Amino acid sequence: MQLAVWTYEGPPHVGAMRIATAMKKVHFILHAPQGDTYADLLFTMIERRNARPPVTYTTFEARDLGSDTAEIYKRAVIDAVERFSPDAIIVGASCTAELIQDDPGGLARAAGIGIPVIPVELPSYTRKEHWGASETFYQVVRHLADKASIADRPGPDGRSSCNILGPSALGFRHRDDVVELTRLLRDIGVDINVVAPLGAGVDDIRRLGAATFNVVLYPELGETTARWLEREYGQPFVATPPIGVAGTRQFVEDIAKLLDRPLAAAAASNLPWWSRSIDSNYLTGKRVFVFGEGAKAAAIASVAADELAFDVVGVGCYNREMARQVRTAAQKHGVEPLITDDYLEVEAAIAELQPELILGTQMERHIGKRLGIPCAVISAPAHVQDYPARYSPHVGPEGANVLFDAFIHPLVMGLEEHLLAMFREDFEFNDEAGPSHVSHGRVSVAQGQETAAQSMPAEISLTEPETHATAPGETWSVDAEKELRKIPFFVRGKARRNAEQFAADHGHSTITVDVLYEAKAHYAR
Amino acid sequence: MTTLELERGCATPPAATDGAEPTILRERGQREVFCGLTGIVWLHRKMQDAFFLIVGSRTCAHLMQSAAGVMIFAEPRFATAILEERDLAGLADANEELDRVVDRLLARRNDIKVLFLVGSCPSEVIKLDLSRAAERLSTRHMPTVRVLNYSGSGIETTFTQGEDACLSALAGAAPTSTTKDASLLVVGAVADVVEDQFRRLFSDLGVGPVDFLPSRKAAEVAGIGPGTRYLLAQPYLRDVAGVLDERGAQRLPAPFPFGAEGTTAWLKAAADAWNVDPARFDDVVAGPHARATKALASRRALLDGKRAFFFPDSQLEIPIARFLSRELGVSLIEVGTPYLHRAHLEEELRMLPAGAKLSEGQDVDLQLERCRAARPDITVCGLGLANPLEAEGLTTKWSIELVFTPIQGYEQAGDLAELFTRPIVRRERLAV
Ligand code: SF4
Numbered sequence: 001m002q003l004a005v006w007t008y009e010g011p012p013h014v015g016a017m018r019i020a021t022a023m024k025k026v027h028f029i030l031h032a033p034q035g036d037t038y039a040d041l042l043f044t045m046i047e048r049r050n051a052r053p054p055v056t057y058t059t060f061e062a063r064d065l066g067s068d069t070a071e072i073y074k075r076a077v078i079d080a081v082e083r084f085s086p087d088a089i090i091v092g093a094s095c096t097a098e099l100i101q102d103d104p105g106g107l108a109r110a111a112g113i114g115i116p117v118i119p120v121e122l123p124s125y126t127r128k129e130h131w132g133a134s135e136t137f138y139q140v141v142r143h144l145a146d147k148a149s150i151a152d153r154p155g156p157d158g159r160s161s162c163n164i165l166g167p168s169a170l171g172f173r174h175r176d177d178v179v180e181l182t183r184l185l186r187d188i189g190v191d192i193n194v195v196a197p198l199g200a201g202v203d204d205i206r207r208l209g210a211a212t213f214n215v216v217l218y219p220e221l222g223e224t225t226a227r228w229l230e231r232e233y234g235q236p237f238v239a240t241p242p243i244g245v246a247g248t249r250q251f252v253e254d255i256a257k258l259l260d261r262p263l264a265a266a267a268a269s270n271l272p273w274w275s276r277s278i279d280s281n282y283l284t285g286k287r288v289f290v291f292g293e294g295a296k297a298a299a300i301a302s303v304a305a306d307e308l309a310f311d312v313v314g315v316g317c318y319n320r321e322m323a324r325q326v327r328t329a330a331q332k333h334g335v336e337p338l339i340t341d342d343y344l345e346v347e348a349a350i351a352e353l354q355p356e357l358i359l360g361t362q363m364e365r366h367i368g369k370r371l372g373i374p375c376a377v378i379s380a381p382a383h384v385q386d387y388p389a390r391y392s393p394h395v396g397p398e399g400a401n402v403l404f405d406a407f408i409h410p411l412v413m414g415l416e417e418h419l420l421a422m423f424r425e426d427f428e429f430n431d432e433a434g435p436s437h438v439s440h441g442r443v444s445v446a447q448g449q450e451t452a453a454q455s456m457p458a459e460i461s462l463t464e465p466e467t468h469a470t471a472p473g474e475t476w477s478v479d480a481e482k483e484l485r486k487i488p489f490f491v492r493g494k495a496r497r498n499a500e501q502f503a504a505d506h507g508h509s510t511i512t513v514d515v516l517y518e519a520k521a522h523y524a525r
Numbered sequence: 526m527t528t529l530e531l532e533r534g535c536a537t538p539p540a541a542t543d544g545a546e547p548t549i550l551r552e553r554g555q556r557e558v559f560c561g562l563t564g565i566v567w568l569h570r571k572m573q574d575a576f577f578l579i580v581g582s583r584t585c586a587h588l589m590q591s592a593a594g595v596m597i598f599a600e601p602r603f604a605t606a607i608l609e610e611r612d613l614a615g616l617a618d619a620n621e622e623l624d625r626v627v628d629r630l631l632a633r634r635n636d637i638k639v640l641f642l643v644g645s646c647p648s649e650v651i652k653l654d655l656s657r658a659a660e661r662l663s664t665r666h667m668p669t670v671r672v673l674n675y676s677g678s679g680i681e682t683t684f685t686q687g688e689d690a691c692l693s694a695l696a697g698a699a700p701t702s703t704t705k706d707a708s709l710l711v712v713g714a715v716a717d718v719v720e721d722q723f724r725r726l727f728s729d730l731g732v733g734p735v736d737f738l739p740s741r742k743a744a745e746v747a748g749i750g751p752g753t754r755y756l757l758a759q760p761y762l763r764d765v766a767g768v769l770d771e772r773g774a775q776r777l778p779a780p781f782p783f784g785a786e787g788t789t790a791w792l793k794a795a796a797d798a799w800n801v802d803p804a805r806f807d808d809v810v811a812g813p814h815a816r817a818t819k820a821l822a823s824r825r826a827l828l829d830g831k832r833a834f835f836f837p838d839s840q841l842e843i844p845i846a847r848f849l850s851r852e853l854g855v856s857l858i859e860v861g862t863p864y865l866h867r868a869h870l871e872e873e874l875r876m877l878p879a880g881a882k883l884s885e886g887q888d889v890d891l892q893l894e895r896c897r898a899a900r901p902d903i904t905v906c907g908l909g910l911a912n913p914l915e916a917e918g919l920t921t922k923w924s925i926e927l928v929f930t931p932i933q934g935y936e937q938a939g940d941l942a943e944l945f946t947r948p949i950v951r952r953e954r955l956a957v
Contacts, residue, residue: 001580001622002607003630010587033646035560035679038588040909046591050916052909059556062649062680076555083890095582096646096680099613124582125610 008318012132021169027086031097095124149209166222167198176393244303292379294322298329374410554888560679561687581645638744644676702748713759716931761840784848785817813935820939829854834901837861
């Protein structure tokens with residue numbers, strides 16, 4: 001039994017829904033009780049889709065158990081096919097139906113509906129949403145792809161083409177990433193054969209084999225399929241994330257290498273000059289904590305460190321499937337990787353590290369709110385407000401621009417930061433005053449970082465208390481306490497911890513103003 | 526009363542009969558309603574000393590964080606013990622695991638006085654006996670913590686039935702009162718502000734003592750006995766009423782306190798049971814009743830003559846439809862309810878316009894066909910359906926707001942009407 005308050009990922013059948021919803025004329029018949037229909041709102045409310053997801057739930061009840069749940073399933077299949085006339089159906093079970101073992105695959109085939117039936121096993125008690133999406137996409141391709149399409153592949157001297165694999169419904173920025181990546185690939189002289197699953201129909205999946213190679217845009221969703229296509233269809237793939245200026249450059253180079261020919265230049269990004277412009281000086285060495293889906297987090301950490309000159313003080317992911325990438329990234333930045341799907345562990349790590357900026361998911365945004373640390377959302381799971389109306393990709397040249405803007409938006413700007421530091425006692429520079437261009441992004445320090453260590457794990461954590469519990473023997477003198485309040489809120493937690501650590505290490509039982517400044521000198525970076 | 530027993534439902538609404546009695550269409554197909562776990566979203570805020578531990582799956586945990594459309598991060602007093610492969614393999618181990626989880630939870634949260642173990646579909650299907658677990662854990666943790674259990678599973682409960690199950694557990698555990706002296710129990714979770722208003726009104730009427738179930742402290746449930754008279758503040762409380770009846774309490778039949786009219790009739794039921802002088806009653810309610818009527822007048826201008834269609838969701842549909850039709854001039858195309866408990870809705874059904882069309886249960890695809898064909902001016906539906914219908918040009922009101930907003934009583938009558946006028950005004954104003 002695992003105790004959870006908030007989860008980063010839904011169950012695997014939600015992953016399967018993301019694939020079905022992404023595709024055209026593919027219907028998913030899910031054996032599930034009525035409450036599971038909540039998942040529709042993920043698509044209609046969070047992603048603001050204007051149509052119901054193509055999902056029929058059997059909504060069986062207790063009184064059906066043991067008698068005719070299988071019959072209910074079969075009937076749901078027949079009705080759904082008649083009503084929606086899909087070109088193929090995906091069939092599967094949610095956590096409850098998995099326990100009653102009705103075999104949706106067998107039942108759907110027995111219904112004799114005359115269209116492809118794609119059964120998916122979705123082990124709810126061991127797997128999660130990304131796994132379910134990846135597996136469903138893989139099964140869709142295995143069942144529908146037609147090897148004969150290989151014959152349509154461009155010859156060695158023709159233009160090359162690729163498939164873009166991975167974008168799905170409810171994906172974080174997938175809609176815009178596909179547009180940006182398509183533009184990028186066209187610019188460098190590569191045609192797009194098929195984008196899947198987002199926007200693909202059965203016929204599109206059939207002709208996947210016609211592409212020269214595959215681009216895995218989101219490894220957590222598309223890599224399994226790409227590996228199978230490599231093995232079975234002899235299609236190589238590129239999985240380099242085209243994120244940031246360097247990532248995009250590497251992506252293009254990897255394609256050139258794969259095709260063994262030079263490619264046209266990609267469009268330039270504004271990021272390099274924006275980062276070199278002197279107003280960006282204040283970004284140097286800002287301490288950032290990166291957490292999210294693994295492939296994304298690893299790529300974002302590189303952008304933060306190499307393209308904005310931030311210090312990455314922590315990097316982690318919630319999906320174990322991508323732990324390898326995150327470990328490599330952590331090594332590069334000289335930090336410990338944090339691989340966990342326990343929200344409380346992430347909160348403890350952030351409280352401990354006191355970064356100046358968090359690049360995370362909607363969970364980390366909430367953690368940041370509580371701790372008084374600004375946050376930019378860079379990964380799913382995301383809130384409705386993270387699905388912007390404007391074009392806002394995270395990949396390619398425009399993606400780099402978007403990332404630059406997204407990272408600096410929550411921060412206090414250069415000279416403003418100095419003024420805040422110089423005139424702490426100006427009554428309008430109170431702790432609630434965040435960056436002047438963000439209206440209400442900050443909680444008061446009273447509920448924020450200073451109380452974080454006490455309030456946070458007490459909430460509900462069932463894991464043993466973390467070692468970050470403060471309260472060593474040192475006490476603060478009144479003057480030092482006052483002096484501390486003159487330090488800007490965004491570094492105050494760190495200053496407090498440093499002073500306490502310094503006092504403990506050097507045997508000061510009282511933290512005076514002098515000790516505070518000695519600590520400052522000691523830890524000066 | 527005409528009842529069409531249709532296992533599969535039909536796409537055309539049953540025609541109204543000649544008499545005043547509503548027509549009821551019973552359907553059974555795909556439902557698009559939350560399960561009873563969802564009630565925890567408001568119950569955990571209402572009862573400040575209670576904690577809800579769902580014994581379920583990742584789906585249940587995910588529902589809890591998605592159901593309200595937003596995540597509630599302020600000190601959640603609920604969590605999910607997610608069953609894993611090895612819990613399914615051996616029930617003995619699952620019980621041990623549960624004990625361990627509960628022990629640690631209670632050790633860290635000494636503010637918890639009542640712990641609800643909440644069953645889910647998976648825990649029901651594997652027959653994990655949570656009532657035995659609750660007994661076992663109660664023995665271990667009493668008197669500091671009382672452990673109760675109920676099921677919010679989707680195979681047994683829809684949406685608000687979870688609250689019914691929770692309050693049944695609470696009522697079952699309430700102390701027995703032996704006094705014959707009358708006391709009033711208001712049953713059903715209402716917003717704190719509504720509770721306070723009702724308390725003031727009852728005290729002005731001289732009705733009392735008054736208790737609420739649930740109250741802000743789950744550990745302090747009022748004694749129940751032959752002197753208990755109870756008023757239902759919510760229409761979905763069949764089971765808790767059964768528990769109260771069994772313990773000798775008496776229900777005061779009344780319409781539900783929505784709108785000026787409903788609130789007056791509801792208060793009157795208590796006033797009559799306490800033999801309150803009619804003049805005094807009129808005196809007490811005159812002020813707030815006039816305020817409510819005034820608040821409704823401006824909204825009526827916007828709603829009069831509009832046609833409404835209700836998808837089944839919270840069981841609040843019938844009382845709210847009655848309010849919309851009688852106090853705001855809305856005509857009713859179809860009023861869906863997940864479950865129709867006739868005994869508690871008798872007064873409400875009588876107040877519906879002649880020949881009103883009701884539907885019980887659901888076949889969502891057929892119902893959507895009827896809705897599209899009728900082109901209502903306002904469609905009340907769940908979050909999964911609202912945006913798709915808006916995209917088709919229909920104006921919608923998400924029904925979940927009806928359970929997350931204070932809507933009972935005089936002072937909230939205008940707010941309740943506002944929930945329906947806002948989407949209409951918005952659609953009229955938008956020029957894009
Ligand atoms: S319907 Fe059942 S499995 Fe689904 S969320 Fe509700 S209790 Fe959990």
